[in-house]
């Protein structure tokens with residue numbers, strides 16, 4: 001999926017379904033909620049984009065990483081120890097990338113770091129600011145970091161997470177954001193860096209905002225985003241669907257969505273539904289075995305078979321009390337299903353395997 005290569009395996013599945021999406025939508029089979037394996041495997045060997053998590057001590061970097069990528073309950077982050085060394089965390093999923101948790105007390109400007117290497121391969125800098133604390137010093141570090149980035153790799157996406165906003169009123173959140181944006185804009189202008197584009201996100205590990213912010217960060221690193229969006233647009237218009245997300249199930253990051261605006265509630269409800277499906281999978285899931293598409297295709301062509309050998313992709317449907325139907329469809333075994341909200345609810349409620 002990464003490194004500019006065409007997402008062949010993903011497209012295989014998406015396109016196949018796009019050609020014939022009706023059976024699962026109109027007459028869904030009883031839901032088999034095992035998400036452990038599927039017919040499509042992810043592309044391996046592509047370079048991993050790196051995400052740098054930086055910020056002052058105790059700003060919440062390790063908590064973000066633990067909650068998003070390790071499903072740690074937010075309250076357990078209270079017991080996380082302070083990070084003393086750079087934590088390099090490979091994230092193996094739909095899209096492989098690395099998250100580097102950069103301890104707050106490390107000064108990368110002290111001459112011991114090769115900044116060319118540090119920033120050279122980085123796709124995005126996520127700078128975490130604790131909104132419940134004094135943030136002037138954090139802003140000074142942010143501005144220095146932006147200056148260093150501009151010297152070494154100006155292509156890096158700069159993302160500022162104004163974090164821990166769960167304890168703040170809506171007005172205070174917006175005032176804090178406005179203040180941070182204003183100070184940063186002024187300071188960068190004084191440094192002669194007024195053309196630098198920065199994205200700001202209000203985040204908390206206690207709600208969906210951290211997943212949504214991460215989704216937006218990851219999407220910008222996907223060279224295939226345009227293709228995925230087009231496929232989802234086609235799906236939405238052909239199947240009378242209100243909103244379609246392509247999710248990475250384990251992290252609950254949405255990798256792509258159709259081009260209609262994202263309403264947070266749709267994202268939240270899909271995200272909660274994934275939790276339900278994963279919990280069911282823990283209890284009722286079964287191992288569907290390994291079936292690599294490439295292996296199947298090679299074997300089929302070697303014996304001249306044209307039959308469809310693929311295992312059925314797994315799906316699940318849930319009808320809510322307000323008539324809305326959630327439809328989840330697995331795309332590959334690496335945790336990436338579609339998550340859909342059809343406007344016309346034709347489906348029966350979620351049926352669990354006995």
Ligand SMILES: Nc1nc2c(ncn2[C@@H]2O[C@H](COP(=O)(O)OP(=O)(O)OP(=O)(O)O)[C@@H](O)[C@H]2O)c(=O)[nH]1
Pocket residue numbers: 055056057058059060061062063064074076077078079080081082083084102103104105163164165166167203204205206
């Ligand atoms: N209220 C609130 N607290 C948070 C949030 N995220 C993290 N915290 C708390 O902030 C504290 C510090 O979090 P860490 O993740 O250890 O911070 P860090 O940036 O990794 O710190 P260092 O390892 O010292 O660099 C913990 O007690 C977390 O529970 C949040 O969104 N809201």
